[in-house]
Amino acid sequence: MKKTTLKGAVAALALTAVAAAGQAVAGPDEDELVIDGETIVTRVAAPEDHPLDELISGWRFRSDETQALQMDDFENPAMVLVDQARDLWAEVDGSEGKACESCHMDVEETMVGVRAGYPKWNEAAGKPFSLEHAINACRTERMGAEAWKWESDQMLGMTALVGLQSRGMPVDIDDDALSDWIEQGKELYYTRVGQLDMSCAHCHEDNYGNMIRADHLSQGHVNGFPVYRLKWQKVGSMHRRFKGCMDNIRAEPYKRGSDEFVALEAYLAWRGQGLSVETPAVRN
Ligand code: HEC
Numbered sequence: 594m595k596k597t598t599l600k601g602a603v604a605a606l607a608l609t610a611v612a613a614a615g616q617a618v619a620g621p622d623e624d625e626l627v628i629d630g631e632t633i634v635t636r637v638a639a640p641e642d643h644p645l646d647e648l649i650s651g652w653r654f655r656s657d658e659t660q661a662l663q664m665d666d667f668e669n670p671a672m673v674l675v676d677q678a679r680d681l682w683a684e685v686d687g688s689e690g691k692a693c694e695s696c697h698m699d700v701e702e703t704m705v706g707v708r709a710g711y712p713k714w715n716e717a718a719g720k721p722f723s724l725e726h727a728i729n730a731c732r733t734e735r736m737g738a739e740a741w742k743w744e745s746d747q748m749l750g751m752t753a754l755v756g757l758q759s760r761g762m763p764v765d766i767d768d769d770a771l772s773d774w775i776e777q778g779k780e781l782y783y784t785r786v787g788q789l790d791m792s793c794a795h796c797h798e799d800n801y802g803n804m805i806r807a808d809h810l811s812q813g814h815v816n817g818f819p820v821y822r823l824k825w826q827k828v829g830s831m832h833r834r835f836k837g838c839m840d841n842i843r844a845e846p847y848k849r850g851s852d853e854f855v856a857l858e859a860y861l862a863w864r865g866q867g868l869s870v871e872t873p874a875v876r877n
């Protein structure tokens with residue numbers, strides 16, 4: 594697919610921040626993502642009530658070199674943290690003398706499919722949990738241990754390890770339980786913010802496939818998080834990426850783990866339902 598028109602606000606932005614509109618435009622490529630012999634769905638038709646015709650993973654918009662890093666677990670730089678998290682899984686911590694393993698046993702069995710269903714309604718909290726919230730609830734309430742910082746290596750490694758157990762499974766959240774939050778996230782998604790007066794939709798819905806500076810715009814899906822980003826030279830959370838996009842349009846970003854970002858996460862998970870979980874993905 595090729596999109597060649599730069600629309601409305603983005604055309605205006607082109608004068609300031611975006612590279613010239615005449616720059617080469619390249620749609621998503623036709624490569625298939627296969628890891629360890631398993632094909633990961635990176636392009637599917639969207640359901641009827643969806644704003645997009647088809648859903649395309651961010652992986653399809655990356656260069657061959659970046660794609661290759663995600664196709665081989667030995668090359669994927671995120672796997673270092675995943676391996677560290679395997680050790681953490683078995684490590685006793687906190688006043689209760691427990692490890693994750695004490696209750697959840699083998700991560701490769703008990704955590705299958707978990708990531709695909711997040712964010713997830715949490716009855717006790719009366720709101721949806723991101724995976725990070727669920728893990729910290731276990732640490733503070735069940736282990737008597739300190740919460741991990743959202744962007745710490747421990748949390749990034751653990752969300753990647755848990756997420757890996759859903760790799761290849763379609764994102765599938767509980768739309769009914771999350772409906773209010775999905776609505777709220779949708780509103781945030783389409784609201785113009787920041788000095789550049791842009792919404793997420795301006796880039797990720799109206800202009801995916803186009804180039805912005807030297808970067809190839811994707812549909813902005815969240816199925817790969819946490820991801821290893823070459824620019825960060827490390828693994829980063831989904832909410833870090835949201836913050837980065839808000840910084841780029843010079844908006845005041847919300848905090849990681851905030852209700853606003855959880856709502857955006859819920860809406861983006863809804864938008865990406867049917868794509869496979871790719872955790873941990875690699876991006877530029
Ligand atoms: C004392 C037992 C215990 C320990 C220790 C424990 N958990 Fe849990 N964990 C639970 C229970 C109980 C639940 C809730 C299950 C439910 O009702 O969905 C849960 C839920 C979770 C969930 C959400 C699962 C889902 O299906 O949504 C994740 C993820 C998780 N734990 C990760 C961890 C990690 C990582 C650690 C170690 C840092 C850990 N847990 C330590 C008992 C424990």
Ligand code: HEC
Pocket residue numbers: 650651652654782791792793794795796797805808809810811812813814815817820834835838839841842857876
């Ligand atoms: C000015 C254009 C622009 C706006 C506005 C923007 N982004 Fe992005 N976003 C990017 C670029 C560039 C990238 C990196 C290339 C890509 O995947 O599109 C990116 C990447 C992402 C990714 C990672 C996709 C992946 O596959 O790894 C997510 C998620 C995302 N953006 C969410 C958002 C959200 C949420 C908003 C609104 C708060 C937003 N973006 C607003 C430009 C934008």
